[in-house]
Amino acid sequence: MTSGRRDGPRKTGRGSEPKVTQFRDHDVIVPQNTLRKAWAEPLAGGSDPVADAERALAALSGEFAGWMESECERLDAARGAVRAKGFDQETRQTIHHAAHDIKGHAATFGYPHAAAAAASLCRLIERTPDARRIPLELIDQHVDAVRAIVRERAEARADVVADALTTRLREVTDDFLRAENGGLLPDDDDILSPPTVPGLGPR
Amino acid sequence: MVRIDFNRLRFLLIDDNAHMRRILRTLLHGFGSREVYEAEDGAAGLEAFTHNIPDIVISDWAMPIFDGLELTQMIRQPGANANPFVPIIMLTGHSEKKRVMAARDCGVTEFLVKPISANALYQRILTVVVNPRPFIKTKTFFGPDRRRLVNPNYVGVERRKGSGKAEIIPQQALFERVKISE
Numbered sequence: 001m002t003s004g005r006r007d008g009p010r011k012t013g014r015g016s017e018p019k020v021t022q023f024r025d026h027d028v029i030v031p032q033n034t035l036r037k038a039w040a041e042p043l044a045g046g047s048d049p050v051a052d053a054e055r056a057l058a059a060l061s062g063e064f065a066g067w068m069e070s071e072c073e074r075l076d077a078a079r080g081a082v083r084a085k086g087f088d089q090e091t092r093q094t095i096h097h098a099a100h101d102i103k104g105h106a107a108t109f110g111y112p113h114a115a116a117a118a119a120s121l122c123r124l125i126e127r128t129p130d131a132r133r134i135p136l137e138l139i140d141q142h143v144d145a146v147r148a149i150v151r152e153r154a155e156a157r158a159d160v161v162a163d164a165l166t167t168r169l170r171e172v173t174d175d176f177l178r179a180e181n182g183g184l185l186p187d188d189d190d191i192l193s194p195p196t197v198p199g200l201g202p203r
Numbered sequence: 204m205v206r207i208d209f210n211r212l213r214f215l216l217i218d219d220n221a222h223m224r225r226i227l228r229t230l231l232h233g234f235g236s237r238e239v240y241e242a243e244d245g246a247a248g249l250e251a252f253t254h255n256i257p258d259i260v261i262s263d264w265a266m267p268i269f270d271g272l273e274l275t276q277m278i279r280q281p282g283a284n285a286n287p288f289v290p291i292i293m294l295t296g297h298s299e300k301k302r303v304m305a306a307r308d309c310g311v312t313e314f315l316v317k318p319i320s321a322n323a324l325y326q327r328i329l330t331v332v333v334n335p336r337p338f339i340k341t342k343t344f345f346g347p348d349r350r351r352l353v354n355p356n357y358v359g360v361e362r363r364k365g366s367g368k369a370e371i372i373p374q375q376a377l378f379e380r381v382k383i384s385e
Contacts, residue, residue, distance in 0.1 A: 018288070018338075026363055028348075029338040031288040035258055038332055040208040049209070053233030053321035060229050067222045097265060101220050104296030104317030108226060115318065122296075 064109035071105065072147050074098045075118075079143045087131040095139070096125045102146060111153060113162035117145040120169045127177050127186040138176060145169055207332055209235035215257035216241045217248035217274065218294070219266045223319075227261060227294075230321050234328075245269035249277055256285050259331060264295035264306070271295070272309045279310035279345050287345070288338060290331035294319060310346025312336075 018031040078095035085091050102118035121142035128134050149162045178185050214236055216227045224241050231239050240255045242248035246268040252260065260278070264271040271293055281287050290312040295302070298316045306314055313327040336347040 023363065025341060027340040029288075029340060031335075031338065033335050035212065035290070035332040035335070038208050038211040038258075040206045042206045046206075049207070049234045050321045050325050052235070053230045053325070056229050056233030057226065057321060060225070063225075071222070100265060100296050101223075105220070105223060105226075107318035109222075 061110070068106065068109045068111055068114070068150050071098070071102050072150055075102060075143055075146060079139055082139060083136060087134065092125060092131045096122060099125070099142075111150055113159065113166055114146050114149045116166040117142055117149060117162075117169055120166065120173050121146075124173045124176070128180050130180075133180060134176075138172065141172070142169060205329070205333055207234075207329060210237055212236055212258045212328075212332070213238040213255065214240065215248065215251055215255060215260045216262075217243075217245065217251075217260065217266065217271070218263040219243050220263070223263070223294075226319065227324075230319070230324055233321065234325065245271065245274040248274055252278060252289075253284055257289065259328065260289055260291045261294055262291060264293060264297055264302075272306060272311075275306070275309045275311055281340070281345060290335070290347075292324075292327050292331065294324075307346075307349055308344065310344075312347050 018029045021028040021030075075095070075098040078091070078098045081091045082095055099118045099121040103115050103122050106112065106115035106118060121139070124134060124138065124142065125131060145165050149158075149165070152158050152161070155161075174185055209231070214231055216224050216231075216239060218224050218227070218241075221243070224243070228239050228241065240251050240257060242251040244267045248260075248262065248266075251257075262271040262274060266274075269277075275291050275293070278284060278289060278291065279287050291310070292313045292315055293306050293311045294315045294317065295306075296317045303314050312331055315323055315327050336351070338346060339348050
């Protein structure tokens with residue numbers, strides 16, 4: 001083990017000195033674990049921080065319907081820009097970003113089917129080689145589906161209808177993507193999140 | 204079981220979506236954290252990082268000005284800022300393998316795919332606090348060791364060149380670390 005080197009990182013900003021081991025083509029650097037300051041003894045009768053956070057999130061959930069509506073309006077405005085100007089770099093990025101946010105947030109807000117419809121729209125935009133060839137009707141179907149799912153969430157059988165709608169959207173999108181990609185459906189390559197804490201199973 | 208005193212950790216949240224920042228702040232406050240800073244794009248995030256010196260950065264991928272990957276590369280510049288070793292948790296709607304690998308190769312510490320949950324966020328934070336990985340510096344990479352596991356049965360070519368044989372970077376297992384605090 002050798003400590004320190006002239007061109008390597010020297011400090012973490014908290015006065016600590018990383019240990020550096022030099023090899024032929026790489027250095028291995030072990031910084032001081034400054035986060036060790038946060039290690040603490042378990043509390044007697046222990047609180048559950050995850051449960052506490054879930055309760056805090058539940059207390060915030062009254063806001064989610066309004067947030068979801070504003071996300072839908074953003075997507076709708078992006079659709080309007082595509083209708084007005086066609087697909088260019090800016091409109092493509094704007095509608096993809098709006099759909100991508102709904103894909104990521106809607107399930108947290110309690111609208112998992114809206115997330116699925118938005119994910120289909122993201123997939124359509126990402127996997128079409130030339131976005132200008134995407135039919136506006138297909139964009140409309142996705143945006144209208146997201147809006148309808150959010151609007152009708154409280155209705156009876158809403159989940160069943162939303163599930164059928166998102167499944168059909170995905171099928172139609174697959175057909176279009178096959179046609180645009182020489183008969184092949186681009187590989188989704190989706191994977192689960194990487195491992196988290198070794199040795200700790202799911203809670 | 205190890206416990207984290209969140210009150211001793213300073214967080215920086217970087218996400219251009221105000222709703223997601225509010226969700227993250229709520230979760231972190233629920234964990235017990237009090238020092239939570241926010242920024243709404245990569246440039247503001249870098250400024251907030253330099254100014255506040257957070258213990259942990261939680262960043263979105265897609266953001267205006269420069270994105271989460273570019274931000275990570277800027278933070279992981281040895282000597283360019285106060286703490287190039289800061290843990291960076293990337294929170295994103297992108298789940299494709301190539302995206303995860305790109306983030307890893309830019310020096311992201313942990314990857315968290317939306318939709319977010321309190322448990323998933325907690326687990327990522329627990330990982331970076333309790334089980335930090337060494338950093339590797341090569342001509343083309345500076346970031347947390349991309350080898351999370353040592354496979355004793357690996358028989359392929361060793362790509363790292365050391366003093367005759369592959370080095371084994373000792374990493375204390377989380378299990379051992381947890382036992383310390385019990």
